[in-house]
Amino acid sequence: MLSAKLYNITTIFYMLSTVAFFGYLAGRNRYIGLAGSALAWIGVAIQTVAAGLRWKESYAVGLGHIPLANLYESVVFFSWSIVLIFGIIDLKYKYRVIGAFVMPFALLGMTWAQLYLPTDISPLMPALQSNWLTYHVLTCFLGYAAFAVACGVSIMYLIKARSETTATGPAGGLLAMFPPTKALDELNYKAIMVGFPLLTLGIITGAAWANYAWGTYWSWDPKETWSLIVWFIYAAFLHARFTKGWVGRRAAWLSVIGFAATIFCYLGVNLFLSGLHSYGSLK
């Protein structure tokens, strides 16, 4: 199928983009940085076409649904969201170098999906045949993607903050390319400011859907509970800014832990725990 080829090409573009960003980090050549962003945008454009084709192809095999229905499709969409959110933040705030810490997440997702996950278009079980699926998955994953960007930025913050406290002279080399800690802190907050409302909306659309399909908006199913855990962590992050002793490094750690919890909510729950969201299982 053509869509499968396009997904492979997308993966290659994300790889080239990641390599370019690493090169930018090491060589500080403005044009290499620009190339990194351009490659990411081209990759996202190709992937958008691929998703559209896959959607069309699903009708051809008689299943007909938006490609957000199994683990492969969701991982691929997750990568797409990460690149999109990074692209927007790059356009808006012009700290291109964070690409070196964000694109690897997208590349990892695409590579894993292409190499190890079953790519078949699968039938939708009756409970998933609803427009709520689209709203719910869209908002959740865009939120997750913003958290991935925040996590990348936080890792940069932690590296930079550490070098500043232990610095023997001005931090040179790679670290000189990093935005100042204050800017990283601000970007982290900005990304979470985008992600938090999206996650909130994701949880609410999930609840609305559950209420519509089963008559219960909240049943403490492991997936629901984990999304709430993620929400608690980022709520703590938002309040950390107003509390002495929690700003800076601890807030950055909260962001990293928040993303780890996000990944567990997304994959860990399906792999290790059981519940309503079984469509994402590896079997």
Next chain:
Amino acid sequence: MSANERSFVQQIWDFFCSLKLTISLLITLAITSIIGTIIPQFPNIDDRYWATISTTKRAVYDKLGFFDMYHSWWFLALLALFTINLISCSIKRLPHVFKFVSQPATTLSDAQQKIFPSRDFKLSAPLEESKERLAAFLGAEFSKPVITKVDHHYHFFAQKNPWCRLGVYVVHFSIVVIFLGAIIGTLFGYKGFVAIVEGDSVNSMQDRNGKTIPLGFEVHCDQFTVNYYNAPGGGGPTGIPKSFKSIVTISENGKVVPGYKNARLIVNEPLTYKGFTFYQSSYGQATDPTTFYFSVRDRVTGKVEQVALRPGDQTRLADGRSATIVDLTDNPGEGLVAFLQVTGKTGEPQQFRVFKDQPNLDELRGDRLIFAFTGTDARMYTGLQVSKDPGVWVVWTGCIMMCLGLCIAFFMSHKRVWIVLSPGHARLFGNASKNQPAFQAEFEALAEKLHSLNI
């Protein structure tokens, strides 16, 4: 009240108002919530799980409420503390914020003049004319200013979106509203389940604790059907259900309720009557089949005959031969399969298998008569979740408030601009509650415009 008591009460109040408590509570809630995702929760615990843990462990967990932890006393206490924290914090801060918004400081203090970004302008126009032109400028380019005379200076104050400072409190209040909705649902709502066999009726349901709750009306299941996905390439149905559907009729006092005769009930399309909502959630076979139906087509004449077979009986077919069921299997992936034997007056008896899920397969056998397995007389039951939740609209109201509040809190900014005017000189100040870079650009643009006015 003695000074000591006063300080004790003060300490408690400060404790409930503290943001450190908020962060600790959020993190504690996050960590403790994990327990219930690892340990099975009531009522979804089966005997196999009990076999895997020791009796001591079971007793300890039971004591700690781990088997229904989201309703355990300590988890509810955490949520209560969380709510108290939220409300106290709002009580403490809201009046200040409200005053800040409704009675803004229209003159700048010296301290503020030092910290807010500013631009200087030399003016050539006389003071009163400058005042008029600056007021017109702010009114047109930003918002209508309030002008205060302080000594020999004029202080101009103009602002945009002051109310967005309350966005955070909308978010906080929405959490209380959602809790309220959840409490209303718990106190006045029901959640339960009914299973109705095709052709039967129910007038009550079972709640979560196994208690029977009368509905006050009757639900009759007229029919239940399942559709399966077809295998790609026209391979006939697979075992994967595509949709399942109940047709039900609701009657009250023996009379069919208008609009509820043969009503459709499918997954993701619930049916509501008198506050009770029915959700199609599961299905199964209620009785074992005794009779099996086949349609038999003559390859040459094209005539189709419907045949009912019972295991052990001999049934005559149109061509004079007789058919009997030798065996039946129902395996996953294969579906229901009948092993038939057709015996004629002459020749060997033929034995072959007919698949219920593969209606066209028997053509390949080559015999003149083609068998398709069409169904059985087994009755299905439909499983319906039933709920009555008068709090659900309160919850949705809270959710909408939360989304709006978050957008206001994060994406709207309270912007303020001041001008301090003295003879021959003006100084422009600016401040925004959010998104400083964007405001910085707006402030520069405003300053440029003011500069180009050449007052």
